[in-house]
Amino acid sequence: MLLVKNGRVIDPATNTDAPRDILIEGEKIVEVAQPESVQAAPGAEVFDATGLIVAPGFIDIHAHLREPGQESSETIETGTRAAARGGFTAVCCMPNTKPVNDNASVTRFIVDRAKAHGNVRVWPIGAASVGSKGEAIAEIAAMKEAGIVAVSDDGKPIATAKLARQVMEYCRSLNLLVIEHAEDISLAAGAAMREGVTSTRLGLRGMPAAAESVCVARDVQLAELTGARLHVAHLSAKASLEQVRSAKSRGLHVTCEVTPHHFTLIDEDVTYDSRFKMNPPLAAREDREALLAGLVDGTVDAIATDHAPHEPALKDVEFDKAPFGVLGFETALSLGLEQLVHSGRISLMRMVELFTAGPARVLGMERGIAAGQPGDLTIISLDHSWTYKVKESASKSRNSPFDGRTFKGAPMATIVAGRVVHKR
Amino acid sequence: MTQRFRDLLALEPLPADELTFLLDQSKPFQEIQRHPLKKLATLRGKTVALAFFENSTRTRISFGTAASRLGADTMNLQAEASSLKKGESLLDTVHTLDAMKPDCLVMRHASSGAADFVAQHLDIPVINAGDGTHEHPSQGLLDALTIRDRLGTIENLNVTILGDLQHSRVARSNIHLLGKFGCRFTLCGPAMWVPRELEKIGGAGVTIRRVFRIEEALEGADVALVLRVQTERQHEPSISAEDYVLGYQLDAARLRRAKPGAIILHPGPMNRGIEITPEVVDGPQSCVLEQVTNGVAVRMALLFLLISGTDEDGTHPMAEAAPEKSRRSTDEKDPSHAAR
Numbered sequence: 227m228l229l230v231k232n233g234r235v236i237d238p239a240t241n242t243d244a245p246r247d248i249l250i251e252g253e254k255i256v257e258v259a260q261p262e263s264v265q266a267a268p269g270a271e272v273f274d275a276t277g278l279i280v281a282p283g284f285i286d287i288h289a290h291l292r293e294p295g296q297e298s299s300e301t302i303e304t305g306t307r308a309a310a311r312g313g314f315t316a317v318c319c320m321p322n323t324k325p326v327n328d329n330a331s332v333t334r335f336i337v338d339r340a341k342a343h344g345n346v347r348v349w350p351i352g353a354a355s356v357g358s359k360g361e362a363i364a365e366i367a368a369m370k371e372a373g374i375v376a377v378s379d380d381g382k383p384i385a386t387a388k389l390a391r392q393v394m395e396y397c398r399s400l401n402l403l404v405i406e407h408a409e410d411i412s413l414a415a416g417a418a419m420r421e422g423v424t425s426t427r428l429g430l431r432g433m434p435a436a437a438e439s440v441c442v443a444r445d446v447q448l449a450e451l452t453g454a455r456l457h458v459a460h461l462s463a464k465a466s467l468e469q470v471r472s473a474k475s476r477g478l479h480v481t482c483e484v485t486p487h488h489f490t491l492i493d494e495d496v497t498y499d500s501r502f503k504m505n506p507p508l509a510a511r512e513d514r515e516a517l518l519a520g521l522v523d524g525t526v527d528a529i530a531t532d533h534a535p536h537e538p539a540l541k542d543v544e545f546d547k548a549p550f551g552v553l554g555f556e557t558a559l560s561l562g563l564e565q566l567v568h569s570g571r572i573s574l575m576r577m578v579e580l581f582t583a584g585p586a587r588v589l590g591m592e593r594g595i596a597a598g599q600p601g602d603l604t605i606i607s608l609d610h611s612w613t614y615k616v617k618e619s620a621s622k623s624r625n626s627p628f629d630g631r632t633f634k635g636a637p638m639a640t641i642v643a644g645r646v647v648h649k650r
Numbered sequence: 651m652t653q654r655f656r657d658l659l660a661l662e663p664l665p666a667d668e669l670t671f672l673l674d675q676s677k678p679f680q681e682i683q684r685h686p687l688k689k690l691a692t693l694r695g696k697t698v699a700l701a702f703f704e705n706s707t708r709t710r711i712s713f714g715t716a717a718s719r720l721g722a723d724t725m726n727l728q729a730e731a732s733s734l735k736k737g738e739s740l741l742d743t744v745h746t747l748d749a750m751k752p753d754c755l756v757m758r759h760a761s762s763g764a765a766d767f768v769a770q771h772l773d774i775p776v777i778n779a780g781d782g783t784h785e786h787p788s789q790g791l792l793d794a795l796t797i798r799d800r801l802g803t804i805e806n807l808n809v810t811i812l813g814d815l816q817h818s819r820v821a822r823s824n825i826h827l828l829g830k831f832g833c834r835f836t837l838c839g840p841a842m843w844v845p846r847e848l849e850k851i852g853g854a855g856v857t858i859r860r861v862f863r864i865e866e867a868l869e870g871a872d873v874a875l876v877l878r879v880q881t882e883r884q885h886e887p888s889i890s891a892e893d894y895v896l897g898y899q900l901d902a903a904r905l906r907r908a909k910p911g912a913i914i915l916h917p918g919p920m921n922r923g924i925e926i927t928p929e930v931v932d933g934p935q936s937c938v939l940e941q942v943t944n945g946v947a948v949r950m951a952l953l954f955l956l957i958s959g960t961d962e963d964g965t966h967p968m969a970e971a972a973p974e975k976s977r978r979s980t981d982e983k984d985p986s987h988a989a990r
Contacts, residue, residue, distance in 0.1 A: 428763065429762035545763045
């Protein structure tokens with residue numbers, strides 16, 4: 227039994243912004259009430275949240291845990307430890323492991339490893355196609371039985387419009403979300419960053435914004451054709467966001483996520499340091515402005531980290547030879563506060579929504595702070611000052627562009643199923 | 651003044667006064683190219699590592715000649731023989747070279763930013779001899795030196811650059827150098843090789859425009875820089891040689907659009923009959939061989955400055971290499987020339 231008392235509850239699901247005490251029994255919330263009115267059994271663990279924000283458990287709908295197959299970069303244990311430190315109580319792990327999570331036995335392996343070694347909940351995402359090769363449809367129904375929450379060929383798009391259509395038809399019949407890594411491979415071929423003045427100056431091959439938005443246009447039209455639930459991963463371009471906004475206005479089941487690095491940095495920040503290399507790449511100034519507007523007006527459904535660890539030996543190479551991806555778990559909340567809340571762009575309630583109810587709804591779940599809900603909470607300080615030192619990260623990798631950045635506000639504790647899994 | 655940088659990775663960050671300093675420092679080394687005895691002992695006992703991860707003939711030989719004329723020894727790493735072919739990382743390879751204690755690393759690499767990346771990890775000076783499609787700073791300097799010699803100035807000139815601009819590190823280095831002296835640039839080539847973003851790479855105050863008709867591009871030019879059509883660096887479909895010749899080849903008739911005293915530069919190697927006609931290459935306005943000679947002088951100046959330029963009293967090596975003393979300065983036994 228855990229009593230979280232004296233905190234200020236911010237819960238978008240119930241539209242609560244008030245002091246509340248929360249009692250968790252077993253793995254579930256059993257009571258949410260005015261401070262001092264909740265009676266916990268003698269000997270119950272008490273978490274004093276005085277001066278802190280108590281939010282529903284944060285959900286990261288897009289992460290890479292690298293297990294099985296790339297354990298030198300990350301494992302389910304280290305990745306979920308980093309997630310817990312970042313305030314996440316559940317992470318969705320993309321299927322581009324080795325082997326690819328394209329069948330129920332790999333899904334079960336991930337689920338079992340997470341049960342044994344995970345620090346937070348792990349919700350696997352299955353591949354859309356066998357080996358994510360874009361040829362045959364993966365065994366999606368069997369993976370759903372084993373516990374996947376969505377399908378995606380993340381790392382690359384579903385290869386052809388025809389296959390994307392078939393996957394959407396099938397997933398609609400299974401009531402499963404299709405997550406698309408939107409990229410026109412031919413437009414993006416060989417690119418190391420976003421095309422623009424900076425890429426031209428640096429002599430780095432760039433991909434245009436259209437490399438993403440062309441594929442989003444394809445997928446939105448296929449979602450319309452099939453009625454599938456489509457979620458656009460790590461959306462980075464203004465033109466893509468406009469497609470999603472228009473799809474939503476037409477009543478389609480189209481959602482999208484934005485990463486902290488895309489709403490914080492732009493292509494002009496890129497140097498020959500491979501910690502600034504990810505896919506989609508850092509976008510233009512006007513794209514970032516559009517993403518911020520989308521976070522404000524509700525077009526963006528979720529903030530997702532796209533946590534993509536790569537061990538130093540892989541990243542310490544020539545920029546164009548380095549793999550795409552940056553760490554995300556431990557800095558996401560603080561970047562959200564810095565860029566969105568402290569800057570006055572959105573309310574704290576809206577930011578919490580982007581980390582909780584937003585991604586939950588994308589996945590077809592309801593998550594909030596109410597009796598009967600899982601005992602998952604993220605406890606936040608709005609003013610705790612701290613400096614991110616990547617060498618102290620719980621991740622096995624070090625590829626963060628935010629190393630050395632000082633933040634105001636941090637996740638102070640992470641509670642999963644009534645258990646404090648991280649405390650700062 | 652003396653140079654304030656430790657490495658030479660790019661011309662973009664260098665202010666005009668430092669660029670002028672580098673050109674001025676090259677002047678006495680141009681003299682030495684005309685001496686019967688060209689060897690100094692200035693860098694005797696020093697070692698220059700030449701790491702050409704991408705194939706190169708003229709730049710490698712030019713740096714090697716510059717080093718040997720300064721009395722330095724060289725160690726050579728060539729792409730074909732390199733351990734990179736055996737899967738070793740760039741970082742491990744340069745650390746291995748560094749462990750043999752060279753005093754300077756000259757490197758060429760197919761990846762933009764590779765020299766920058768290596769310089770972050772080494773304590774010795776690094777000279778970028780061409781990185782991908784980013785910069786080729788010594789080429790930019792030797793081009794400017796050639797222009798200054800022929801036209802008397804590098805200020806406020808009309809510079810037309812012809813060819814595959816997108817993949818040209820030479821064009822970028824030229825723009826970043828000459829742009830700081832008020833030169834205006836006209837870029838001309840097949841439109842997909844001349845991206846519009848190039849108009850903005852010079853920063854504020856540098857006029858760069860794209861023109862797709864070569865006759866118009868050459869109108870009033872003081873300098874025409876002709877680039878080689880680089881088949882090895884292109885990702886998109888190329889255009890046919892016929893189309894290229896038709897639209898963008900520099901020939902005598904087109905050259906008449908430029909100012910009468912206009913000069914022609916080409917970084918080489920040339921495809922005679924493709925981007926430029928033999929008549930123009932071999933004509934009086936062409937500077938292509940002077941560029942090569944000046945290349946050795948510029949590289950001697952760079953090696954001298956980066957290896958020994960900042961220590962001791964900063965005595966210029968040419969103070970001891972005046973013609974009547976040139977014989978003495980080649981005396982290998984005289985330690986007085988061995989700067990550190």
